[in-house]
Amino acid sequence: MLDLRGDPIELTAALVDIPSESRDEARIADEVEAALREQTTGFEIVRTGNTVLARTNRGLPSRVILAGHLDTVPIADNVPSRRVDGELHGCGTSDMKSGDAVFLHLAATVDDPAHDITLVMYDCEEIEASANSLGRIERELPDWLHADVAILGEPSGGYIEAGCQGTLRVVVTAGGTRAHSARSWLGDNAIHKLGAVLDRLSKYQARSVDIDGCVYREGLSAVRIDGGVAGNVIPDAASVTINFRFAPDRSIEQAGQHVRDVLDGLDVQIEQTDAASGALPGLTKPAAAALVEAAGGQVRAKYGWTDVARFAALGVPAVNFGPGDPNLAHRVDERVEVGQITAATEMLRRYLTPLTPRLA
Numbered sequence: 001m002l003d004l005r006g007d008p009i010e011l012t013a014a015l016v017d018i019p020s021e022s023r024d025e026a027r028i029a030d031e032v033e034a035a036l037r038e039q040t041t042g043f044e045i046v047r048t049g050n051t052v053l054a055r056t057n058r059g060l061p062s063r064v065i066l067a068g069h070l071d072t073v074p075i076a077d078n079v080p081s082r083r084v085d086g087e088l089h090g091c092g093t094s095d096m097k098s099g100d101a102v103f104l105h106l107a108a109t110v111d112d113p114a115h116d117i118t119l120v121m122y123d124c125e126e127i128e129a130s131a132n133s134l135g136r137i138e139r140e141l142p143d144w145l146h147a148d149v150a151i152l153g154e155p156s157g158g159y160i161e162a163g164c165q166g167t168l169r170v171v172v173t174a175g176g177t178r179a180h181s182a183r184s185w186l187g188d189n190a191i192h193k194l195g196a197v198l199d200r201l202s203k204y205q206a207r208s209v210d211i212d213g214c215v216y217r218e219g220l221s222a223v224r225i226d227g228g229v230a231g232n233v234i235p236d237a238a239s240v241t242i243n244f245r246f247a248p249d250r251s252i253e254q255a256g257q258h259v260r261d262v263l264d265g266l267d268v269q270i271e272q273t274d275a276a277s278g279a280l281p282g283l284t285k286p287a288a289a290a291l292v293e294a295a296g297g298q299v300r301a302k303y304g305w306t307d308v309a310r311f312a313a314l315g316v317p318a319v320n321f322g323p324g325d326p327n328l329a330h331r332v333d334e335r336v337e338v339g340q341i342t343a344a345t346e347m348l349r350r351y352l353t354p355l356t357p358r359l360a
């Protein structure tokens with residue numbers, strides 16, 4: 001059985017040694033559930049699919065969600081784990097079984113927490129968003145996602161990573177008139193018209209915005225270009241796809257309007273194809289502010305879109321905080337510095353433990 005009370009470094013290794021590629025999490029969920037039932041006290045435990053939920057119901061003034069996915073990307077000949085010098089190597093060591101181990105260890109060893117704790121050990125995070133079981137829990141067991149702050153144990157190198165940027169894509173299409181390129185003056189070249197679009201993009205000055213101490217750096221980039229009919233034809237259509245990564249102080253509507261403003265006056269059609277809103281860091285709320293303090297103020301913005309945004313959409317301030325370097329996730333040589341596992345455990349233990357012991 002997994003030993004939740006022992007060293008979380010050993011627990012990380014034990015979790016890595018249970019293969020758990022997405023959609024194949026039954027065994028790891030069984031092991032996590034059994035260990036929680038046997039080695040924790042005061043937790044209400046629910047198993048749903050291959051997700052294991054556990055929470056205290058002490059009536060404390062605030063509640064903290066500790067959420068970690070149990071699945072990994074496909075194993076690449078990197079399981080079982082290996083310890084080499086100060087690093088633990090293997091699939092899931094940083095993304096994110098070290099984070100899971102820290103949470104499970106704290107659930108089993110913090111006896112008198114300052115906040116009620118909800119542990120969410122979920123499946124199918126590494127595949128399409130519609131399979132992610134956080135979405136299912138939100139629909140079927142919504143009260144399990146109520147909290148004052150949610151901590152996702154994704155690798156963040158010891159920083160609190162808060163909020164996330166939004167993303168929006170538009171396809172900008174120019175029209176024209178086809179003609180034989182030997183008599184080009186009879187045509188109207190759509191590809192040439194995109195030159196003005198690309199010119200606006202290359203001159204664009206992206207904003208950097210500070211929100212709650214996190215600096216978000218925006219980007220407006222051409223990510224694809226399509227056009228052309230044949231080697232001897234003036235093209236009558238061409239398009240460029242633009243991706244706008246925007247700070248969470250803009251809504252999707254405002255971000256879309258901004259892109260249209262940047263391209264204002266050009267002879268093109270603009271069609272928005274997809275968008276996802278960002279998430280404000282929300283670090284000024286008390287339970288979140290205490291977390292930042294416990295981390296010694298080490299806060300930075302999260303750029304990519306993560307499950308943090310799901311919680312933000314539910315009105316729960318959410319952060320990523322976990323051992324490991326996010327740049328090593330999903331790599332064949334994935335590994336974690338074991339010192340970061342210990343440091344993350346100590347930091348969260350400070351946060352979860354009251355400053356002065358409560359009187360019995």
Ligand SMILES: [Zn+2]
Nearest residue numbers: 069095096154
């Ligand atoms: Zn992850």
